[in-house]
Amino acid sequence: MxxxxxxxxxxxxxxxxxxxxxxxxxxxxxxxxVDRHHAEFWGDHLVGFWAVFGFLGCMGMIVFCKGLSHVWLERGTDHYDK
Amino acid sequence: MTSSIFMHPATMFIIGALLLPLAKVCRIQKLWLVLIPLVAFIQIHYLPESFGHVEWLGFDLQFGRVDQLTTVFLHVFTLMALIGSIFGLHVKESGQHAAAWLYVAGSLGTTLAGDYLTVFIFWELMAFASVFLVWYRRRTKSIEAGFRYLLVHTFGGLVLLGGIFLHYQNGHDLSFVAISPDSATLAQYIIMVGFMLNAAVPPIHAWLPDAYPEATVIGAVFMCAFTTKTAVYVLARGFAGFEALMILGAIMTLYGVFYAVIENDARRILAYHIVSQVGYMVCGIGIGTEMAVNGAAAHAYAHILYKALLFMGVGSVLEMTGRSKLSELGGLYKYLPFTMICTVIGGIAISGFPLTSGFISKSMIIAAAGEEHQIIIMLMLALAAVGTFLSVGIKLPYFIFFGPNDCGLKPKEAYWNMKVGMSMAAFMCIFLGIFPDYLYNMLPYAVHWHPYTAHHLAETFYLLGFTGFAFYLMVKYLRPHDVSNLDLDWFYRRGAGWFMWFARHPVSATNEWVSNVYKNVGLRLTMALAKALSWFDWEGIDWALDGSARGVVKGGEQVRQFQTGKLQHYIGAAVALLFIVLIVVVLI
The missing domain is CATH 1.20.5 (Single alpha-helices involved in coiled-coils or other helix-helix interfaces)
Incomplete structure (x- = not known):
């Protein structure tokens, strides 16, 4: 089902x-x-802060990690056997 | 004393492991595999506060020390031993189960230890038992990875032992109690480094993603739960409030998750992700407040269950298809729907979805960082949460069970016992999310934290929703490829290669050259010297010895001429000699 x-x-x-x-x-x-009176962090007082943080953080992480892998870290699976 | 050692839950697992072959012969292995962890899970609720005191070589050892911090770890360790054993019921090989149980015994022994020497003994038991869970896979890569794992842990164990010796030299006290950051000396920092190696804190973390993906299916399920979390326990026990741990923990959360985003092997993704999740706990311990240490313990409890669930899900896929690389999988939801549901539950729990265990534990540590005004640390942890949902919450299940391509395999669903193991872990993930007080009541300090506030929910909805949106936009860039990524194990893996090259080439060539020189020059010189010595022996020593021997014979012959055998001749000669002497004396 x-x-x-x-x-x-x-x-x-x-x-x-x-x-x-x-x-x-x-x-x-x-x-x-949402009630944000008790929030201590300045970002918590901004509407949509965590949305922007999540979106840009995720996009940035994909670009950074895949880019770093592509230009530097990526090797063949038998890299250490050679 | 003897009876109190028998109430130790580690004793139960050690005896259980030793009797496993007998249980197999008697055809009760499956029953035995459930019975021992179940009894241990019940037994830990009835342990006294202190037991198992042993006086040995002048050291005061304590095998059992129970308090709130111990209890929460004992609870989840024995529960995990039960779930893992049920998950592995179909494995007939007693050796694998025995290794797993000895490993659990090491973990329980470390958790209950009241002194550093006992900690060390069980610490080493963990390393030496768990390596068999890698070796039992019997592939060349697993054997090699196992040796690397063992060497790294032997090194870590020696570092720990060195720290313990220094610590003892300073205070002649081995009791394992909390250390204040202000009073810590080199000895305590060395002990901390020994503990940090097992917690996989970068840069001494690479053993984990190297070995865990090479372990057997049930081996990985056990390994993901015990080594790192035992290290979290000992750090929480001894080193709460050390600022270095807070910073390293925050770095860990991102380091692990970055690799999880780019890796291809599902079990390596999960292994890297352990580094990330343990980072939250190490960071919480480093912050050191009651809320942060509570958060670290709660997160260890929750993490063991959902990470084991994920390893069970991915392990089931490996068991039924023989594959674990995302690039070789896809479209399996049609054939493994139960495994898919459990893996997704593990994925959403680790991502901190509301109503799951990750939501009620991870948030405690992030909030504790916020309360201490560690804004950068807090944002690092929040970013790692984004990466967690991206790599393990979406990417992993998507490319295994759905994905753009169908891998073409039509595997059977996992065995019944695997399903039971996964169901138990999945149930706990959701149960803890709905009834957080069950976990909160076990924590070392009183909990004043309420996870289900409107503000926290709004933050979570945003983070999860917009991470999902970014994944949707970028999915084509995340498509996995069959590659491996360099990590810091490069230093010792390549370093070992260089060492072998150095031994095979310069050292071997020098050795050969020296041999040739000896053969061509040294040997001839030796022969010439031998000839000269032989000549000297023949012409010099023999001449001298033979000559003196001949002289003695000749002298003897001449002396014999004087020996007439007549007494009057001897007396006459003696008198003549006497006169000569007297004349000489008088004249002189």
Whole structure:
């Protein structure tokens, strides 16, 4: 049953995309109503700070790590056998 | 005393391991594999505060010391031994189970030890038992990785022992108690380095992602739980509040997760990710406040369960398909749906989704860093959480079970016992997320932290949602390739190669040259010298000896002429001689 359901979802990528967009919209709206009086960190007082942090952090990490791997760290799987 | 040693849970596992072959012969191995960890899990609730005192060679050893910090680790270690043993029930080889149990015994012994010498004994037992979990895979790469693992841990053990000796020399006291950062000397820092090696703190971490992916399927499940978390326990016990640990821990969280983003082998991704997750605990210990140490202990508890769940999920894939590289997998959700669900539960728990164990433990450490106004540390930990969701929460399950390509394999679902093991760990991941007080009540200090606040939820929704969004945009750049990445094990792996080259080429060539010189020059000189000595012996010594011998014979012959045998001749000669002497004396 779960297999059929997942296959059904996989065949509908547009629906999954909208599902993700809806969740992002929900998290944005939810953040507007959050009480942030007790927050000590300055970023916690900014609406959407963690969204920007998560998005840029993730993009930056992918670019940095894949780039570093590509230009320096990447070797064949038999590197140490040679 | 004797009876109190028998109540030690490590004794149970050691005796259990020794009797395993007998249990196999009696066809009760499966029952035995469940019974011993189950009894140990129950038994740890009835341990006295102090037991197993032994006086040995003038040292006061304590095998059992139980308090709140010990209890939380004992609880999760014995639970994990039960889950791991059930997961491995299908493995008929008693040796693997015995190695796993001796390893667990080492971990429990270290956790309960009240003095450094006992810590060291069980510490070494852990290293020597766990290496068999790598070797039992029997591949050439595993044998090699096992030897590297053993050498690194032997080095770490010696560092620890050196620190213990220095510590004893300073105070003649081996009791294992909390050390204040202000009073720490070189001895304590050396001990800390010995502990840090087992916690896989960079730059002495590379043994972990080198060995764990080469272990057997059940071996990796055990190994991911015990070595690093025992090290977390000893650091929490002895070194809470050391600022160096806070900084190194924060670096660890990012270091491990960076490699997890780029690696291809699923079990190597998880191994690197252990470095990252243990980083949270080391950082919490370094912060040293009650909340941070609570967070470290809680995170160790939660981490053991979800990381073991992930290793079980990926191990099931390896067991059923023979593959663990993401580049060779994909589309397996159709054939391994149960394994997929459990792996995804492990993935969301490690990412800190609300209602899972990661949410209630990781947040304690991040919040503790915030409360201490360590903003950079806090942001580093938050960034590592982003990387965790990216690498283990999404990338790993996506490329194994879904992915752009179907690998074409049609494996059978995991064995029933593997499913039971995974279900137990998955249940605990969600149970702890829904009922955090079950874990919080076990922690060393009273907990004043409430994870389910609106603000914390908003932060989590943002981090998870926008990480997912970034993955969606960048997925084509994350497609795995069959490569390996350099790490700091390069130094000793390449260094060993250079050493061998140095031995094979310059040293060997010099040796050959010296041999040739000896053969051509030295040998001839020796022969000439021997000839000269022989000539001298013949012509000099023999001549002198023979000549003197001949002289003695000749002299004897001449003396014999005088010996007439007649008494009057002798008396006459004696009187004549007397007269000559007298004349000489008188004249002179």
């Amino acid at each position: 779960i297999v059929n359901f997942l296959t059904y979802l996989r065949e509908r990528p547009v629906f999954l995309k909208w599902l993700l967009v809806s969740f992002l919209a929900f998290s944005g709206v939810y953040d507007l109503f």
